Amino acid sequence: MNEVNRNVLLEEITKAVFEELQKQQLITINDWKNKYVPISVSARHIHLEQEHVDILFGKGYQLTKYRDISQPGQYACNETVTIKGPRGMIENVRVLYPIRKQTQVEVAESDARRLGIHPPVRESGDLKGSAPITVIGPKGVVNLEEGCIIADRHIHMTPEDAKRFGVKNGQKVSVEISGPKGGIMHNVTIRVKDTYALDMHIDVDDANAFGLKGNEFGKIIP
Incomplete structure (x- = not known):
């Protein structure tokens, strides 16, 4: 899948997830924009x-x-x-x-x-x-x-993303994962650069432990 198609897919997934959570009155648009990041399995x-x-x-x-x-x-x-x-x-x-x-x-x-x-x-x-x-x-x-x-668990983001999430380069955060095998991943490193695209990277062992396939979202806990 090329980068354009991946971004379109992530936008569609994000929209669908947000609409369902908003429907259940479990989240607001500000919560979503300021706390949730897409996850990729490396x-x-x-x-x-x-x-x-x-x-x-x-x-x-x-x-x-x-x-x-x-x-x-x-x-x-x-x-x-x-x-x-x-x-x-x-x-x-x-x-x-x-x-x-x-x-x-x-x-x-x-x-x-x-x-x-x-x-x-x-x-x-x-x-x-x-x-x-x-x-x-x-x-x-x-x-x-x-x-x-x-590789450590880490999240790529731009300086604008970092400001929005209230984090800084090199900071360690936790990320909450939903789902049947959900939980909290600790010691996730924030990496900030103006050429980055917002994305959390975890390895296959972490993905298997939390039941993730790489098209989910996690909630940053500073």
């Missing part, structure tokens, strides 16, 4: 630096677009790699664009157990002292001494 993936693109796929190789993801200018690539740890390996790990300054592998805790590694829960880009891992491509192999993390 599967295991890898961000590559250019040197590692060359090693894994061949010198001068250019990554190719598979589909848009939630953040503007970013997309999933057609290219995939295999990641390997002491106990096992996982194939078909999707490469994401754009190119990074340092290669970063993001897995869920269940993936880590399967691989036999112990990655820390970190914000994206905070890789010092993170878990080692081997990355295997069609043309070569990269052995990372550090670079594998379990």
